[in-house]
Amino acid sequence: MALRKTNLKTKTQVSTPELRVAEVPKKPLTKPYNDIDLNNWKDYSHIKTDTLWEFPNRDKSNGHSYDYHGNYIPQIAQQLYERFTKKGDIVLDMFFGSGTSGIEAVNMQRRCIGVELKQELVDYVSQKFDAKTLVTDVNIICGDSASSDIGYKIQDRLEVMGREKAQFLMLHPPYDDIIKFSDKKEDLSNCATTEEFYDLFEEVARNGYEKLEKGRFAALIIGDKYAKGQYIPLSFGCMERMNRAGFITKAIIVKDIQGNEKAKGKQANLWRYRALYGGFYIFKHEYVMVFQKP
16 A cells, blocks of 8 residues: 655744843952952053053143142152042142142042141132131041141031041141241151151141051152251151051052253253263152052
8 A cells, every 4th residue: 555645744843032131230349449440450451550650741630730839749649649539539639838638539439527727828829719618528637647636626527527537638738948948846847857757747646646547548648858968868767657556558659750850951060060070960869659548
């Protein structure tokens, strides 16, 4: 018997859409003291992590100017604030000077309390901020950073700004007697000896330590000097006093000061002659030393 042939329909495969799981954004991985998202650490190439900082020119934008001899360049604050502070944190500057720390705090959505010895400078710097900012974001105290009562004044300002402690400490003292900033006896630039300078600086460091939150960071911007034919390492003397005050040393950064000194270039040949004559080398660096309160 012949078999009846049947036509078998070819089965076609029906594709089903792939089930895709929605990607959940990673929770930012940050340290307690900054806003850097370590999940995207490659996006922060502008933040320096080495110990040699070179800035060919001083930043004179966003409110900054070189109107006061001896102020540090804003790029230092920019680097330190992003690395060691969060938005809304309070920077305590014990040598406020012409206000670089406060100007950059406002620019970067931080806040600042500054202590300045000279009333005329306080009045001048206050004009750089509007009335509201001088209440909410920048508080300037006219006082002696090394005095025993400065802590009470700082504490009053902290309470006004809603914090018990500051989150970062900035210290940019006079480099001993290299530049005289005033005729006041409390001024560190008027110390009779370098040892007296160290003693007063240590008092400032202790006052700052007391008002800094535990686990947070401090920066010391300092250079060295020559006196009576010999090299005086002010930076390392001050570092030792920071350690005595309770800080631990985290980093020593060498910062190139070429291009940041006012009128020095006009006397380059004279300084070269003096160096050759006196057997010393011309300073082209200063230090940014980073510390932490345990």
